[in-house]
Amino acid sequence: MTCRRLRRVFGVLSVLVIFAFAGLFGLTGSPVLNVTTAEAQTAGNVPGNWSGSLSDAEVWRAVRKGIKGRVSIPDKNAAQLVQSDGDSWRAVKNGPVSQFGGWLLLAMIVLLGLFYAFRGRIMIDGGPSGQTIERFNSLERMVHWLTATSFIVLALTGLNLLYGRYILMPILGQDLFAALTYYGKISHNYIAFSFMVGVVLMLVLWIKDNFPNQHDLKWIAQAGGLFTKGSHPPSKRFNAGQKFIFWWVVLAGISMSLSGLTLMFPFMLEPMAKFATMINLTGIGAGGELSQLQQTQVASIWHALVGLVFIAVIIGHIYIGSVGMEGAIEAVSTGQVDRTWAKNHHNLWVEEVDAEGAEQAEAQPAE
Amino acid sequence: MGESWKSFWMGAIAAIVIGVVAGAILNGSAITSSAQFSTSSTRL
Numbered sequence A: 001m002t003c004r005r006l007r008r009v010f011g012v013l014s015v016l017v018i019f020a021f022a023g024l025f026g027l028t029g030s031p032v033l034n035v036t037t038a039e040a041q042t043a044g045n046v047p048g049n050w051s052g053s054l055s056d057a058e059v060w061r062a063v064r065k066g067i068k069g070r071v072s073i074p075d076k077n078a079a080q081l082v083q084s085d086g087d088s089w090r091a092v093k094n095g096p097v098s099q100f101g102g103w104l105l106l107a108m109i110v111l112l113g114l115f116y117a118f119r120g121r122i123m124i125d126g127g128p129s130g131q132t133i134e135r136f137n138s139l140e141r142m143v144h145w146l147t148a149t150s151f152i153v154l155a156l157t158g159l160n161l162l163y164g165r166y167i168l169m170p171i172l173g174q175d176l177f178a179a180l181t182y183y184g185k186i187s188h189n190y191i192a193f194s195f196m197v198g199v200v201l202m203l204v205l206w207i208k209d210n211f212p213n214q215h216d217l218k219w220i221a222q223a224g225g226l227f228t229k230g231s232h233p234p235s236k237r238f239n240a241g242q243k244f245i246f247w248w249v250v251l252a253g254i255s256m257s258l259s260g261l262t263l264m265f266p267f268m269l270e271p272m273a274k275f276a277t278m279i280n281l282t283g284i285g286a287g288g289e290l291s292q293l294q295q296t297q298v299a300s301i302w303h304a305l306v307g308l309v310f311i312a313v314i315i316g317h318i319y320i321g322s323v324g325m326e327g328a329i330e331a332v333s334t335g336q337v338d339r340t341w342a343k344n345h346h347n348l349w350v351e352e353v354d355a356e357g358a359e360q361a362e363a364q365p366a367e
Numbered sequence B: 001m002g003e004s005w006k007s008f009w010m011g012a013i014a015a016i017v018i019g020v021v022a023g024a025i026l027n028g029s030a031i032t033s034s035a036q037f038s039t040s041s042t043r044l
Helices: A003-028 A037-042 A056-064 A085-119 A138-167 A174-209 A214-221 A240-264 A273-281 A292-321 A339-345 A347-363 B002-027
Strands: A132-134 A336-338
Touching: A085 A138, A085 A292, A132 A339, A138 A174, A138 A292, A138 B002, A174 A240, A174 B002, A214 A240, A240 A292, A336 A339, A339 A347
Parallel strands: none
Antiparallel strands: A132 A336
């Protein structure tokens, strides 16, 4: 081979080496061609270069803030990959709601304990007479217990959902707690319907005796005689305190039922949609129209709050109907209450019943 | 206890019966909300 040919071959080879190095340098981004396999393919960029001018961090920030994409499936909610409101919902549920509920229930128990310590059990003035008068018939008592037993199951299973992992799980262990909570939640879902039936029946049976009247003002002014021995403000079949319990059970019961149904059938039933929007307009939420998921989250918080207050109120009801007052429990057990008890606490009602009895006796012809 | 708590037991049993009936109706429905809104449903 001549020198000229050698120089030509050497020149061509040099150019090829330079082009090869340039190409590899462009692909690897490293002057010493020292990179991983993946980087060798993409030169450090996102594979496929799909993100355009946005960084991964910017895309994720938009996803985290709830940006909605496009989906072709029926469930349009799937267009939102991440709903960060769920973090807020969890923080509110496990924070202020749980703390409020815990303190409220504790305060109620302490207050009742103090009341019992200072006032003692409210006894029948002069002792029981031994004569009785029918307070509630068998249907009324059955409806009361239908509602009451349902409420107890709902209250215990509901409290477990809020506090169980902190109080029961350390004692029972994870497996037993999980099983208890699983069956407890199923019970909560189905016994809710028993509670709803009970509330409707109670409304039908007792609404006519629970409208406010002028005697209620005197009863309230004397605090029902709760704080003064021997004090017995006038009352018909139900006093103002009992009327409060009745209307609370009906109205809060309806509220719990609607929010509960929203939670049982999310995105299908929206009985609280307008109410949730009203709350949102106060500025608590993000403002504007709520998405279906946000409505469900509002319903969950509302259900928990009303439920906790409900339990506190019923603890008071259970106290006064059992330990707190002699002669009270018989109203819903046998239905027959002592006449002296009835005259002490529902004197106007006793007069009405006696008058009706007298009229019926007169109406029946003598045999 | 006996007679005096008969209404309690009747109410409690009624609560259980209504709960069981509600459960049977809900579980027997054609489609649950979880199935209806599942992303596995790709029907357009």
